[in-house]
Amino acid sequence: MRIKNRKRFYIMIGLLCVVIFLLLVVSFGMIWTAFSNNSSAQSDSSTVSNGSVQGNRTQETSTSDPTEVTDQSDTMVLVNKSTSLDKNYVSSDLVWVDLRGVRETQLRQEAADALKNLFKEADSKAITLYCCSGYRSYETQQELYQENVKTYGQKQADLVSAKPGQSEHQTGLAMDVTAESVNLDLDESFGETTEGQFVKNNAYKYGFIIRYQEDKTAITGYAYEPWHLRYVGKDAATTIYEKDITLEEYLKN
Numbered sequence: 542m543r544i545k546n547r548k549r550f551y552i553m554i555g556l557l558c559v560v561i562f563l564l565l566v567v568s569f570g571m572i573w574t575a576f577s578n579n580s581s582a583q584s585d586s587s588t589v590s591n592g593s594v595q596g597n598r599t600q601e602t603s604t605s606d607p608t609e610v611t612d613q614s615d616t617m618v619l620v621n622k623s624t625s626l627d628k629n630y631v632s633s634d635l636v637w638v639d640l641r642g643v644r645e646t647q648l649r650q651e652a653a654d655a656l657k658n659l660f661k662e663a664d665s666k667a668i669t670l671y672c673c674s675g676y677r678s679y680e681t682q683q684e685l686y687q688e689n690v691k692t693y694g695q696k697q698a699d700l701v702s703a704k705p706g707q708s709e710h711q712t713g714l715a716m717d718v719t720a721e722s723v724n725l726d727l728d729e730s731f732g733e734t735t736e737g738q739f740v741k742n743n744a745y746k747y748g749f750i751i752r753y754q755e756d757k758t759a760i761t762g763y764a765y766e767p768w769h770l771r772y773v774g775k776d777a778a779t780t781i782y783e784k785d786i787t788l789e790e791y792l793k794n
């Protein structure tokens with residue numbers, strides 16, 4: 542090869558290398574963008590606040606990171622998708638619930654006493670209620686949530702279960718109740734049963750509310766759960782029942 546041609550040859554090789562390099566940079570960039578969008582769509586609400594994922598979010602997903610509740614042991618504590626409990630919070634007055642139940646479960650003393658009275662009235666009317674699930678630790682919430690995400694996908698999991706730290710069950714003030722008429726399951730149809738109707742119309746007298754009411758998903762962030770009772774004390778429960786409002790609305794006023 543003559544000198545002149547060799548020089549041209551090297552220039553061509555050089556240009557070719559530059560083009561290949563640029564192509565590699567562009568395709569890596571594209572792969573990286575696709576990858577990071579995908580992984581943020583699969584992670585929880587903590588990624589939403591950076592604003593990179595938009596459009597396909599539903600209102601039940603919080604648009605910002607939850608703030609930590611200040612007085613975690615207050616019986617009026619609000620725990621939802623925008624507020625959460627500390628990972629290590631465990632109420633100091635948890636007791637084992639001495640009532641008919643699907644399994645052994647705990648509640649805070651005050652709520653356990655109130656529930657006993659609710660069951661007592663039910664029994665007197667030949668209505669047989671069962672406790673299903675009360676206090677739930679942070680670790681248990683973590684397991685349940687991950688299981689739900691695996692089974693139903695992120696969106697549906699968020700509608701039916703709480704992210705760790707965002708479950709009222711950690712407060713020790715919430716109890717899921719059930720009945721034989723729904724095979725001791727937690728099912729929406731419980732709301733239509735004699736037991737479900739009894740709970741709906743009498744729980745407030747003992748300080749409990751149906752926390753996730755029908756058609757209130759936009760406010761509570763959760764699907765209808767006629768079985769989920771939350772203890773708030775008689776006064777608040779009575780007002781919430783009579784005005785047919787949610788805990789969020791009650792606390793706002």
Ligand SMILES: [Zn+2]
Pocket residue numbers: 710715716717768769770
């Ligand atoms: Zn529940």
